[in-house]
Amino acid sequence: MKIIETDWKWKSGLSPRPATRYIVLHHAAASVCTAAQIDSWHKGNGWSGIGYHYFVRKDGSVWRGRPEQAMGAHASGHNGDTIGICAEGNFMTETMPQRQREAITELISDILTRYPSLKIKGHKDMGATGCPGTNYPLAYFQNYDYKGGMTMTQYEELKTAIAELVKKNAAQDDIINKVGAELAARTEAINALGADVAALAVRADTVNDTEPDYRPTVQKLVDSGLLKGDESGNLRLSEDMLRMLTILDRAGVFA
Ligand SMILES: [Zn+2]
Incomplete structure (x- = not known):
């Protein structure tokens, strides 16, 4: 290390030190x-x-x-x-x-x-x-x-470097958390859409099963003369009969 030397003028001689503790x-x-x-x-x-x-x-x-x-x-x-x-x-x-x-x-x-x-x-x-x-x-x-x-300078430099790293890490954590939250929100939206689609599919099935459109079958049977109305042209068919005729039509009975 650098030690500044001075040519001191001692008033009397110096003695060697007998011990160093x-x-x-x-x-x-x-x-x-x-x-x-x-x-x-x-x-x-x-x-x-x-x-x-x-x-x-x-x-x-x-x-x-x-x-x-x-x-x-x-x-x-x-x-x-x-x-x-x-x-x-x-x-x-x-x-x-x-x-x-x-x-x-x-x-x-x-x-x-x-x-x-x-x-x-x-x-x-x-x-x-x-x-x-x-x-x-x-x-x-x-x-x-x-x-x-380490010297105080090295210690302070290390402390600053560690603080910087911690700060950087926190910022990255922040970004990761934001991306994570966005992903979770999107997943939730996709799940909700999936649920909507499933609900629609169920509804479509229900519609097909319980509310079939009878008109094409009835029209076909009227056109072919298999169904005739009364004097006023009214068909007297029950809901069950209409459903039955439609099912038979779809099965190809009236093809
Ligand atoms: Zn002192």
């Missing part, structure tokens, strides 16, 4: 400050120079303070077994910009490649202080999966 996270307790300012503040404390190993600005730039193997000056009682990372900002009142959070995540991942078993602590876990501030995303850095983890 923890990464300690700090805030600068200053909304805007530079690595050089911190170096001058710490020199003012009578220290050799900037006490942190890394300083991460809000713009995501990562600055080297003390060499990683050197003893730091950032966590009283624990300078002999910790690596210190300080974030620009006052996280008692501010919240951390995403670029800064990503940079710290990447920095911790990078340190863990050299010191794989380090635990991550906030300064307040090591002594009586409010550092790194109540709004500092300490739990985020402590719970982050550095081995299989």
Whole structure:
């Protein structure tokens, strides 16, 4: 990863750190400050120079303070077994910009490649202080999966891609539901038509059976002289007789 190097002028020699057990996270307790300012503040404390190993600005730039193997000056009682990372900002009142959070995540991942078993602590876990501030995303850095983890940018991109897919899927579901509803309506209409046709067929059968048209048969029988009316020309045929004659005619008896 990109780390900005500075040729710090140490007031006295730095010692190698005897052990490395923890990464300690700090805030600068200053909304805007530079690595050089911190170096001058710490020199003012009578220290050799900037006490942190890394300083991460809000713009995501990562600055080297003390060499990683050197003893730091950032966590009283624990300078002999910790690596210190300080974030620009006052996280008692501010919240951390995403670029800064990503940079710290990447920095911790990078340190863990050299010191794989380090635990991550906030300064307040090591002594009586409010550092790194109540709004500092300490739990985020402590719970982050550095081995299989993705950067915040990758995470946000994935989240957006998944949201897009869900939206697209919902739209397709909508279309499928509409087509399904239309199909169901059409099927219903076809079924209704089928029922109408069946009803018509039944009615046609009924008409054929119960209301046959007698006139052609009667006309044929009158024409051939087989049926004769009374003096006034009226045929005195019952309904049953008419039906019988019609059936016989259709059977070809009068052909
Ligand atoms: Zn601190």
